[in-house]
Amino acid sequence: MVFQMIEVDVEEAYLLLHPRPVVLVVSLREDGSPNVMACSWITPVSEEPPYIALAMWRENYSYQLIMRNKEFTVNIPGYEHVNQVWMAGTRSGRKVDKAKILGFKFIKSSKLKTPYIDGCLAYLGCRLDKTVDIGEISLMIAEIVEAKARKDLLVRGKWNLKKAKVLQHLGGKVFTYSEKTLWPSK
Numbered sequence: 729m730v731f732q733m734i735e736v737d738v739e740e741a742y743l744l745l746h747p748r749p750v751v752l753v754v755s756l757r758e759d760g761s762p763n764v765m766a767c768s769w770i771t772p773v774s775e776e777p778p779y780i781a782l783a784m785w786r787e788n789y790s791y792q793l794i795m796r797n798k799e800f801t802v803n804i805p806g807y808e809h810v811n812q813v814w815m816a817g818t819r820s821g822r823k824v825d826k827a828k829i830l831g832f833k834f835i836k837s838s839k840l841k842t843p844y845i846d847g848c849l850a851y852l853g854c855r856l857d858k859t860v861d862i863g864e865i866s867l868m869i870a871e872i873v874e875a876k877a878r879k880d881l882l883v884r885g886k887w888n889l890k891k892a893k894v895l896q897h898l899g900g901k902v903f904t905y906s907e908k909t910l911w912p913s914k
Contacts, residue, residue, distance in 0.1 A: 747896035755793035766817030850877035
């Protein structure tokens with residue numbers, strides 16, 4: 729079978745890598761209160777030791793807070809958080825206290841000063857190790873020092889997609905979630 733291919737603008741080619749899990753990144757504001765931002769440009773980069781990387785615009789308020797405090801938490805929301813995720817990604821923490829307007833409650837981390845968002849599907853506590861500047865963003869590379877997930881949503885350490893409706897970003901104002909797990913036959 730031959731498929732017809734179309735040209736894609738290289739400046740929008742990153743959208744071909746979507747949907748991607750969307751997360752809520754919590755950092756600490758100057759007064760010690762939590763700041764929340766939405767992010768889908770995040771990926772694991774090492775298993776031993778456990779590291780993740782997230783791409784963040786250097787002008788972003790959260791970037792500046794993370795650079796100052798050297799820690800943050802990654803909160804994995806379910807589909808029911810889509811409105812809060814959208815608001816967290818479209819408002820500036822410099823101008824509003826997003827934690828308050830989003831109505832989140834927070835729970836303490838046992839290893840970090842930065843809290844987690846209560847009610848998310850899973851949490852990663854991260855310490856910033858280094859940054860790499862690329863274009864307009866910095867790739868923030870961080871060690872995972874704590875990880876928690878809802879037991880009822882996992883099967884052998886992986887998401888049970890019939891139960892865990894992990895929110896994914898398709899691009900712009902469009903979100904989705906997966907419901908089916910596929911296994912290769914060979």
